[in-house]
Amino acid sequence: MSAARARSAVLEREIRENPGRFRVLTGDRPTGRLHLGHYFGTLHNRLRLQRLGVEMFVLIAEYQVLTDRDAADDPAGHVEELMLDHLAVGMDPARTTIFTHSAVPALNQLLLPFLSLVSVAELGRNPTVKDEIAHARQSSVSGLMFTYPAHQAADILSCKADLVPVGQDQLPHLELTRTIARRFNDRYGAGSPVLPRPDALLSDAPLLLGTDGTKMSKSRGNAVALAAGPDETARLIKAARTDAERHIAYDPAGRPEVSSLLLLAALCQGRTPQEVAAEIGSAGAAALKRVVVEAVNEHLAPIRARRREYARDRGLLRRILREGNERATAVADDTLAEVRVAMKNHH
Structure with missing residues (x-):
């Protein structure tokens, strides 16, 4: 049993005993409707954590769509589709904060100090970046794609999430977030940590194949959409x-x-x-x-x-997103203020 798996088992016990002490960040890129693979892979688990009473933040990562597409088609429409899928399965906006990258300036501002804490080599070694570079449809990889792991650290740390549900393949991503938090605390924390070091909550997503026998994927047209x-x-x-x-x-x-x-x-x-x-x-x-x-x-x-x-009430959808964005902004503003104070006091 891997160390990450053992740690997840401990965390699951702690969640059941005291769900209120945890805050989870999870999310999706708005590139289309979610399908059965997403539902049994991630949505189910989000719903389970919400039911247990864990505080949930769900990010609709629309800035990360820019990383590997020259121009995203109808981003606003995709954001609404993603919200509809979450609300339809039972995510409750009273207990789960749904928000977007573009609405939370403080989150994106954290990228600068975080980038100063990682080397170019560390970014390049990240498996997702390596994979995207290998499969890039463009002839070159954008700087935004390259900084993707540090931006993800900003997603997680801006709302001070201490738990991130991931599959085995995403563990290296979270490791970089933990490294950034540790280096920030070491350099600027003056003995007390400013940022949490979030734990991975390993989820056992069942492996559902697409209708063509390959991996189920929005872009391959081999999946049954929830809609x-x-x-x-x-x-x-x-x-x-x-x-x-x-x-x-x-x-x-x-x-x-x-x-x-x-x-x-x-x-x-x-x-x-x-x-x-x-x-x-x-x-x-x-x-x-x-x-x-x-x-x-x-x-x-x-x-x-x-x-x-x-879907009949688009005004309600927009209100849910506005309230989620306001909540996420308030939390990220506080985090950014703490980060700035810590950096200013560092001599």
């Missing part, structure tokens, strides 16, 4: 890749596409994939897809109804 209607859902799932074997069994390594569909039905029904497989037996892929379509549509029905409800 999709029942007919579109049925069409997408019926077109999903399976294999030629009639007997349906849960075998993620040997039969990934069939197993991903079984897992999806199981997650929607609160059962195990093995139970779903046993029920279908030798009825084949068509029967499997029928079960999955029914399970997904039934599970998403109340979420879709809530989404339609919220």
Whole structure:
């Protein structure tokens, strides 16, 4: 068991005992509607933490869309879509602060002192930056992309979050945030820490494949969006890749596409994939897809109804975002003021 995993287990116990002492920052880039992979991967976990009584900050990271796209298409529309997805699954604006990068100047101002605390080599070593450089559609990588890990530290530390839910692959990101907080405190803290060193809360996101058998992704068009209607859902799932074997069994390594569909039905029904497989037996892929379509549509029905409800009142959406932005700004302003005082008093 890795150290991060062991630490997460301890944190989970502490959250259950005293949820009020934690503040979580999490978020998404507004590049389109969220899909079932996001729902079972991250939204579910956010909802769980909110229900437990943890204070939640959800960032709609629209500045980070600029890092790898020359011009974002309809950013305001994407921000509203992202809000609708969160509200539809049950995120409660009274307990969860939803905000955007562009509305919180203090957050972005923290980037300057933070950049002074990391080396160019450290930024370049960051796996996400390396990955983006390797896959960049542009011929070169922008400075904003390069500073992405320090900007993420500003996201987390501006609201003094002490917990960040991440997958295993994002651990190095958070490590840099912890390094920045530690170096700031060492250099400017005069014996008492100004910034928290946030912990990773490792989440076990179930691995759902897209309908083409590859990673589920907004840009690949292989995912069922939470906003999709029942007919579109049925069409997408019926077109999903399976294999030629009639007997349906849960075998993620040997039969990934069939197993991903079984897992999806199981997650929607609160059962195990093995139970779903046993029920279908030798009825084949068509029967499997029928079960999955029914399970997904039934599970998403109340979420879709809530989404339609919220979508009818754009004024309410804007008010929720305005109030979230005001709250996040107040918190970030306080943090920036503390950072400035600490830096000014440093001789």
